[in-house]
Amino acid sequence: MIQGPFSQDDAKEPRVLGDPRALAGAAQTDAEAEATRRRAGAAESSRANRRWWDRNADDYQLEHGDFLGDARFVWGPEGLDEVEAGLLGPVAGLKDKDVLEIGAGAAQCSRWLAAQGARPVALDLSFRQLQHARRIDQDGETGAGLVPLVQADAGALPFADASFDLACSAYGALPFIADTARVQREVRRVLRPGGRWVFSVTHPVRWAFPDEPGPEGLTAVASYFDRTPYVEQDDRGLAVYVEHHRTLGDRVREIAAAGLRLVDLVEPEWPRWNDQDWGGWSPLRGRLLPGTAIFVCAAE
Template identity: 40%
Template sequence: MTNDADVPDVATDDAALTDHAARNRAMWDGFSDEYQAKHADDLVVCGGLAWGTMRIPESELHVLGDVKSCDVLEFGCGAAQWSIALAWLGARPVGLDLSERQLQHARKLMADAGVDFPLIHASAEAVPLPDASFDIVFCDHGAMSFADPYRTVPEAARLLRPGGLFAFNHDSPIETLCWPPGADEVGDRLALDYFGMHQIEDGDEVLFNLPYGEWIRLFRTNGFVVEDLIEPRPKPDTVSSYRSDAGLAWARRWPSEEIWRLRKTQDPT
């Protein structure tokens, strides 16, 4: 995936969007300006190479490894801070996001950074790109939090070349269970059912998570093996525009986020 001409810049057809995708797109188009303004400093911690709401450096976690000369797709790139940083490291990134407003922010940041790479306005549930186009597909929250994993995981498998890396960060199931829809803060009690966890309605947005057994079965069905499951933990001096002091204290006791590192070893069964 080295030729920009191979990458469409059209949006996913509205009729092809799932209901939750249409709702999340509307939410992010309306929320994007506020989000980018509020979290601008956090989003460029370590030059943009940091994971999650606690901004743990990639240099500590080593999730993606050496990206030089790799074709990389970011699922839910937002304003593309991650992809811009990877371009500086010699990767060939492609950013995909459901929100056109997020991509408008990405275009400005790319121009400011003096880098250029394709951006796709589409859902990670139906990516308009050919099979076996990428060495790495990754996501830091983004699409893996707001799209159905029963659609996105098969798409990642389809888009990766044999031996390719799929890595994504999202909320841990335990945090999902302790953060009921509408709450402002994660709590210390289980508020949702674990079994059957999948689509979570929360006001204008729709979130997704699965029980651990379902994640594992979904990965295996799509030809992935698990290389690592990283549970980042904030340091005592961590500060975050995403989390209150109480939220950070919670994340020091229990896993708040988790990063799956998966390898495509075979075609889906």
């Protein structure tokens, strides 16, 4: 993630969704925050989530850094690796490709891309996450060199048209953004004709289930079709964390409307070797419910 994770106007019930914050460790929630469901626009969402990731980046990297590696491309908690998946295309074909990673976190994916000979740019809204990226670049021994870092909102990419051959996002940015249709249009704008855009998010079906790794997370308690954002707010009613929901159909329609073509939809199964819980993701749930959706798109 520098994600997210990787950025208008959109009530009260417990957290019952595939909260990417769980991907950062639920224990890091602001103790005084109140969980609710209410509208949250672009500016409020961007401000809240930037501050949340700046506060929690240290704990996130400490807790999950070993799993993510310094220069590894992992698509989600299941541990699907790009080396095996090849969703961006053959590894040999990445050489000399201009690649934009959106919601890059500490730029682990970008660093792996650089090691394959690509020219990645790692973009994230959180300055603290980007500081971790530079720390790894300077202290690590990945052999990838320094990855260019950009702090910006995914809904307003600071690049010229047709600047990249590929764009990717592994659990970055999209879950936290109110207007994801705009993000899809921005990605299409900066991609060259025939370029590929691959992004992973919490599987939309998880919105209906409690964000718990045990048996209590196996019973649907909310509507999959309720797009009302999940918000954590302080005692003044100001959002400190926001997550937005899109159904599978919503995602497909936004992709098509942006001039992109859906090539594949990958729903990774939980592998036998992965015995760890990660927030609401777990071997128990992973054997029964999809936890991640990966959309593979091509620029028309």
